[in-house]
Amino acid sequence: MLEGILIGLQTALSLQNLIVVIGGCLIGTFIGMLPGLGPMSIIAIMIPVAITMGDPSAALILLAGVYYGAIFGGSTSSILLNAPGVAGTVASSFDGYPMSQQGKAGKALTIAAIASFAGGTIGAILLMVFAPMLSTVALLFHSPEYFALMVVGLSAIAAFAGPGQVTKALMMTILGLIMATVGEGALFNMPRFTAGIMDLQSGFGFITLAMAMFALPEAIFLVLKPKNLGDDGGKIKGLRITRKEARSIAPVIGRQSVQGFFIGVLPGAGATIASFLGYAVERNIAPKQEQGEFGKGSIKGLAAPETANNAACTGSFVPLLTLGIPGSGTTAILLGALIALNVTPGPRLMVDEPQIFWAVIMSMFIGNLVLLILNLPLIPYIAKLLAIPRNFLIPFILFFTLMGAYIGQNNATELLMLVGFGVCGIALKFANYPLPPLLIGFILGGMMEDNFSRSMQLYGGVSFVLERPMTLGLLILAASLIIVPVLRTRFAK
Amino acid sequence: MTTMKMGRRTLFATAIATLGLGTPAFADGHQVLDSIHFIIPGGAGGGWDGTARGVGEALTESGLVATASYENMSGGGGGVAIGYMIENAESLEGALMVNSTPIVIRSLTGVFPHNFRDLTLVAGTIGDFAAIVVPADSDISNMEDFLAVYDADPAGTPIGGGSVPGGMDHLVAAMVMEASGRDALGVNYIPYDAGGTAMAALLSGEISALSTGFSEAVDLANQGEVKIIGVTSEERVDAAPDAMTMMEQGIDTSFVNWRGFFGAPGMSDEKLAEYQAAIAAMYDTEEWETVRARNGWVNIHNPGDEFRTFLEEQEQVIGDLMTKLGFL
Numbered sequence: 001m002l003e004g005i006l007i008g009l010q011t012a013l014s015l016q017n018l019i020v021v022i023g024g025c026l027i028g029t030f031i032g033m034l035p036g037l038g039p040m041s042i043i044a045i046m047i048p049v050a051i052t053m054g055d056p057s058a059a060l061i062l063l064a065g066v067y068y069g070a071i072f073g074g075s076t077s078s079i080l081l082n083a084p085g086v087a088g089t090v091a092s093s094f095d096g097y098p099m100s101q102q103g104k105a106g107k108a109l110t111i112a113a114i115a116s117f118a119g120g121t122i123g124a125i126l127l128m129v130f131a132p133m134l135s136t137v138a139l140l141f142h143s144p145e146y147f148a149l150m151v152v153g154l155s156a157i158a159a160f161a162g163p164g165q166v167t168k169a170l171m172m173t174i175l176g177l178i179m180a181t182v183g184e185g186a187l188f189n190m191p192r193f194t195a196g197i198m199d200l201q202s203g204f205g206f207i208t209l210a211m212a213m214f215a216l217p218e219a220i221f222l223v224l225k226p227k228n229l230g231d232d233g234g235k236i237k238g239l240r241i242t243r244k245e246a247r248s249i250a251p252v253i254g255r256q257s258v259q260g261f262f263i264g265v266l267p268g269a270g271a272t273i274a275s276f277l278g279y280a281v282e283r284n285i286a287p288k289q290e291q292g293e294f295g296k297g298s299i300k301g302l303a304a305p306e307t308a309n310n311a312a313c314t315g316s317f318v319p320l321l322t323l324g325i326p327g328s329g330t331t332a333i334l335l336g337a338l339i340a341l342n343v344t345p346g347p348r349l350m351v352d353e354p355q356i357f358w359a360v361i362m363s364m365f366i367g368n369l370v371l372l373i374l375n376l377p378l379i380p381y382i383a384k385l386l387a388i389p390r391n392f393l394i395p396f397i398l399f400f401t402l403m404g405a406y407i408g409q410n411n412a413t414e415l416l417m418l419v420g421f422g423v424c425g426i427a428l429k430f431a432n433y434p435l436p437p438l439l440i441g442f443i444l445g446g447m448m449e450d451n452f453s454r455s456m457q458l459y460g461g462v463s464f465v466l467e468r469p470m471t472l473g474l475l476i477l478a479a480s481l482i483i484v485p486v487l488r489t490r491f492a493k
Numbered sequence: 494m495t496t497m498k499m500g501r502r503t504l505f506a507t508a509i510a511t512l513g514l515g516t517p518a519f520a521d522g523h524q525v526l527d528s529i530h531f532i533i534p535g536g537a538g539g540g541w542d543g544t545a546r547g548v549g550e551a552l553t554e555s556g557l558v559a560t561a562s563y564e565n566m567s568g569g570g571g572g573v574a575i576g577y578m579i580e581n582a583e584s585l586e587g588a589l590m591v592n593s594t595p596i597v598i599r600s601l602t603g604v605f606p607h608n609f610r611d612l613t614l615v616a617g618t619i620g621d622f623a624a625i626v627v628p629a630d631s632d633i634s635n636m637e638d639f640l641a642v643y644d645a646d647p648a649g650t651p652i653g654g655g656s657v658p659g660g661m662d663h664l665v666a667a668m669v670m671e672a673s674g675r676d677a678l679g680v681n682y683i684p685y686d687a688g689g690t691a692m693a694a695l696l697s698g699e700i701s702a703l704s705t706g707f708s709e710a711v712d713l714a715n716q717g718e719v720k721i722i723g724v725t726s727e728e729r730v731d732a733a734p735d736a737m738t739m740m741e742q743g744i745d746t747s748f749v750n751w752r753g754f755f756g757a758p759g760m761s762d763e764k765l766a767e768y769q770a771a772i773a774a775m776y777d778t779e780e781w782e783t784v785r786a787r788n789g790w791v792n793i794h795n796p797g798d799e800f801r802t803f804l805e806e807q808e809q810v811i812g813d814l815m816t817k818l819g820f821l
Contacts, residue, residue, distance in 0.1 A: 139697035184570065187684050188657060191604060198569035198576065201604070267693040268686075319693065324716055326689040335689075336543075339712065340787055346716025410536065411568045454683055458651060458699065 004350075005128070008358025011057050012366060020053075021363045024062040025370050028069020032076075035083040035211065035404035039070040039313075040330045047337050056341040057356045061363040063334055064317070068120055068364070071271055071313045072371045075112040075306055080105060080385055081397050083215035083404065087443075088271030088309040090210050091279045094436050095294065095301030097218070102297050105383040106239040111299055112306045113375045114241075115253055119307035120368040122257035123264070123314030128361050132350065135322035138265050143454040144464040146268065148474035150448035153277045155284065155481040157437040169437045172428075176441020177448075179204055185446065187453050199413040204421075206272075206443060208405040208414050212421030213435045215401040219394050220426050239379055241299075249303040252282050260308030264315025267327030268447070271309040271316070276440055278308030284481040288488065295436070314364060321345050321357060525771040526558045532590040534574035536567045544752045545591040547784045548618060548775070555778035557771045571595065572605045578757045579611055585757040586764055589615060593752040594661055597808050601815060602659065609804050613760040616772045617753035617795035617803060619785070622707040622726040623665040624736070625652075626719040628696055636723045636742045639702060640673055651681040653700035655688035659820040662691075665725060665748055666704040667814055669739055672746035677818055695719070706750065708732070708789040725749070732789065751793055751807075753800060769796045 011017060024046075031042045046066050050059035074085035079096035092112060099108040126134075141149075157173045182193045183203025194200035241249075256278045263274040282304035283294045294301045319325045324346035326332035338345055343356060350357050388396070405418040428435060455464045465471055529552065531545040542565065549561035566574040571592065578590050590612070600608035627633045633642060643650045654662025663684070667677035683700050685691035688709055695703040696718060703719075707726070711733045713719045721736040725748040729738060739746050754772070756765065775781045776792060785792065795803050815821045 139693065142694070142697060142699045184657065190602065198572045201569040201572065202567070268690045323693070323696065323718065324713055325693050325696070326687075327693070329687075332687070332689055344712050344716060346713065346718060348716055410565045411573070413568065450686060454685075457681070457683060460648070 001128075004354055004358040005362070007355050008360075008362035011355050011359035012061065012362035016055075017058055017061055017359065017363065018366070020058050020062045021065045021367045022370050024065025025069040025072075025367045026374065028066035028071075029073030029371060029375065031066075032070030032073030032085050035077050035081075035085050035207075035215070035400045038074075038086040038207070038330075039067045039088075040333060041407070042066055042070050043330060043333050043337075047333070050337055051340055054341070056338065056343045056353075057359040059337060059341055060334070060343075060356060060360050061367075063337060064360055064364065065367045067330060067334070068310060068313045068367065069371060071309050072113075072116045072120070072368075072375070075116070076109065076382060077400070079108045079112060079302075080383070081215060081400070082218040083397060083401055084207070084210050086271075087206050087210070088275055088313070089305070090214075090272070090439060090443075091275040091305035091436075092302060092309075093214055094279065094305075095296070095298045097214075098295070098297035099299075099302065100383075100386060104297070105386055106379055107241065107299075108302055109379045109383055110239050110241060110376065111249065111302050113372060113379070115249070115256075115303040115306035116310045117368050117372040118253045119257050119260055119310035120314055120371075121365060122254075123261045123311035124361055124364040124368070126258070126261050126311075127314055127317060127364070131318055131322055131357075131361075134265050134318045135347070137262070138267060138319045138323065138325075138327075140470070141266050142468070143451045143458065144468045144471040145474060146266070147448055147451040147455055148471045148478070149263075149266075149269070149273075149277070150444045150451065152474055152478040152481065153273065153280055153440065153444045154448075155280055155478045157440060165432070165434055168433045172433055172435065172437040173441040176438040176443075177445040179209070179438075180442045180445030181449070185450060187450055199411060199417075203446070204417065204442070205405070205414055206439075208418050209421060209442060210439055211401045211405050212418050213425040213439060215397060216418070216422030217425045217429045217435075219397045219401070221429070222390055222394055222397075245299055249299055252300050252303045253307045256282065256304050256307035257311045260311030261315040263308070264312030264327075265318045267319050267325055269312070270328040270330075271312040272443060273447070274312030274315075275305035275309040276443065278304040280481070284484075288492070295434070310368075317360070321349060321360070322347060324349075523774070524556055524559060525774065526552075526767050528560045528562070528587060529558050529768070529771075530585075530588040531561060531563045532574055532578065532585075532588050533563060533565045534567070534571035534590065534592065536565055540752070541571075541591045541593065543788060544593075544619065545589075547788060547790075548591075548754075548772070551775050551778060551781035551784045552771060554780040555775065557774055557778070570599065570604070572599070575605060575607050575612070578755070579607060582757040582759050586760060589754045589756055589768060591752060591754055594750045594807070597804060597811055598659070598661065598664070598815075601808065601812050602820060609755065611758055613756035613758060613765060614797060614800045614804070615754040615756050615765065615768050616797065617751045617793055617800045618772060619753075619790040620749040620751045620793035621789075621791065622724050622730065623662070623704060623748050623750065624707045624710040624721050624725065625666070625669060625702055625704055625723045626695065626710045626714070626721050627702050628698070629714075629718055629720050631720065633702075633722060634720060635737060636669075636673070636739065636744060639722055640675070642701065643670075643675070647675075647679045648681050650701045651683045651699075652702045652704055653683040653685055653691045653694050654704040655685050655691040657684050658682055659815060659818065660684070661750060662704040663818075664811055664814055667818060668746050668748060668810075669704075669723065669725070669744055671814065671817075672739070673744045677814065692719075711736075711789070730791070749791075749793060751795070751803070753795065765797070772796070 050062050053059050074089035075092040078084045078089045078093035082093050082097040084090040096108045157169050184191050191201045260274040263269045316327050316331050319327045320331045326335045405414045533542050533545045535541045552558040553561050599605045633639045652666045656662040663682045670680050671677040694700050710721050714721050723739045724736050727747050
């Protein structure tokens with residue numbers, strides 16, 4: 001391995017590749033900040049550039065840099081505007097946005113940057129040490145386990161229920177699950193609940209829904225609550241993290257780097273699922289007095305998804321590089337680019353072309369460092385965005401929200417859906433319904449249903465729950481995540 | 494979204510993205526057309542996108558067409574773009590839409606209110622065969638072995654694929670089993686949302702065999718991860734000379750997932766002839782050979798009426814099979 005590291009460093013530290021990694025990270029992080037433009041579209045745009053470079057190592061370093069750069073930068077608009085830049089940073093807005101409302105935008109951005117850096121770096125270490133072994137881990141998960149993993153994710157919903165809101169949170173989750181059934185699932189060849197509308201056949205867009213539920217209502221609330229921002233939110237009360245805060249988020253970052261990485265390794269899971277699961281787990285294992293803060297500006301609630309999504313992004317390189325299997329749309333595009341450069345990833349990549357494998361991993365360390373160094377000094381200026389007077393800021397948010405929804409699909413119908421759901425979102429917010437459970441139900445619902453019906457078909461019923469120990473284990477974990485906090489409250493009384 | 498599988502080669506689409514845009518044409522006398530506007534029924538990075546941009550690149554770089562422009566129109570798994578072509582036919586004489594086997598399948602099920610007869614058939618251009626693969630360490634090494642395992646326990650021998658039941662991968666599996674004398678209804682087909690996740694399921698042992706695109710299978714076979722036990726081509730394919738066809742194993746079936754171009758309805762004969770001439774001339778250019786080889790495509794040229802005959806045959810075969818499987 002030492003030899004590999006040296007080969008990798010040698011390649012990654014060449015002048016060309018240093019410029020490439022810095023350039024890739026910069027492009028990724030800045031485009032990632034724009035709502036709606038996810039890593040998939042950015043990478044698609046960058047592929048011609050990568051291919052003209054001709055050198056597979058440089059091309060992969062560039063595209064990987066763009067990928068994790070986008071996840072790194074994606075949290076900015078989640079935190080500042082409640083308008084998630086990419087699907088993987090939706091969970092970052094749950095606590096990041098409340099923090100910036102409390103005037104702690106600078107601190108939130110700092111935590112996000114450090115958590116992303118740690119997640120990416122620890123992820124790269126895990127990738128370096130365990131990649132060959134992990135290819136088998138990626139294949140340990142069958143459909144029943146994916147189903148159980150989604151159930152664990154759903155156990156997060158209680159996190160968003162304030163006092164007396166438990167029923168409302170459950171209702172929103174179920175609404176999200178119902179909305180996930182619209183369109184053609186992977187298991188049916190007929191569209192469901194599309195009312196004959198062609199544009200609904202592929203279901204609702206996740207980014208559109210996130211924009212409609214978070215960004216649009218927020219923009220309206222800015223109009224209604226004049227004192228919310230601008231007057232006092234613009235002042236950045238310190239970027240520094242106190243020692244006490246650092247001590248409280250350090251274990252979260254440690255756990256989520258590992259957990260996020262492993263979720264990223266699983267084909268089909270990815271950064272979005274990892275961030276939700278990370279949030280869920282951290283909320284559930286937090287001490288009682290801190291649980292109440294989740295959703296209201298908890299630093300742990302921000303650090304968890306920010307670490308997990310970057311670690312997952314690194315983890316998704318395991319099946320790509322060691323098996324040649326793309327676990328997500330983004331890595332599928334990366335794979336296409338590699339094949340076009342005559343590199344076929346798979347078990348033999350490490351043997352046949354070790355310099356590519358190791359150079360990419362080494363460039364990840366450099367890239368994450370570059371991102372941290374670039375982002376930290378810029379935070380005060382980025383956070384100043386909130387000091388923009390409301391009458392300029394609100395149109396700005398609306399513009400990016402509409403643009404984000406349109407760009408994803410290139411389809412104007414998305415705009416109508418955005419406005420329609422936006423109105424619903426505003427009404428729900430007025431009625432004091434928590435909106436994050438709806439999105440969690442929506443994103444996990446589709447995968448949960450597909451994997452559940454697949455398991456049923458493979459095992460001829462629900463016997464897989466008992467036949468597969470890991471499924472049973474995960475389901476018990478989910479149950480205890482829900483029951484234990486309840487019992488703890490009972491006994492405390 | 495689910496209509497096009499996230500193929501390994503096909504996905505790479507955008508590679509060609511901007512290369513074709515704004516490339517100056519070499520006006521060396523054989524230019525056939527001033528411009529083509531490609532309408533792509535799916536998003537950037539899909540198989541349709543790659544085909545349109547690849548053909549556009551070859552046409553412009555070889556000077557057959559001066560400029561090409563591209564418009565991605567997602568929605569309804571391609572249905573939105575078909576509707577657009579039909580509704581705005583008068584103004585779309587300069588546009589070509591790319592499509593593939595799903596237009597036949599989805600028109601049959603009625604998911605698309607239109608079918609290929611509502612459009613002007615320009616030409617089928619490329620194709621990819623289908624293949625049945627098993628993990629490299631499997632005891633199965635040809636269709637005969639597989640059928641023996643299957644006969645012992647049909648329900649316990651699931652075949653996976655990256656399309657919905659009744660979608661392309663399922664139909665290929667059903668077609669092969671039917672041709673081997675088994676009942677297509679007995680096939681335990683397990684659907685996945687993309688080719689990549691289906692391949693992972695095969696390697697993890699969740700499914701016994703996978704029905705997938707040939708070019709996807711070749712890459713993993715070269716890495717020593719899977720064995721191709723049957724290809725749906727009529728003759729062996731150069732890219733994998735060891736992979737036996739279904740036919741030489743006594744399973745009389747062939748299938749090709751074509752991709753081709755359609756014009757708006759009512760296109761004038763002169764315009765149609767120009768498009769067909771440009772595409773026909775493209776096959777002999779070096780530029781096309783570069784694009785084709787890079788993507789691992791197989792040339793399958795079916796202009797005009799041949800395209801119609803081909804589509805009608807495919808519609809017949811797929812329609813019969815879907816009726817049998819209970820999807821129609």
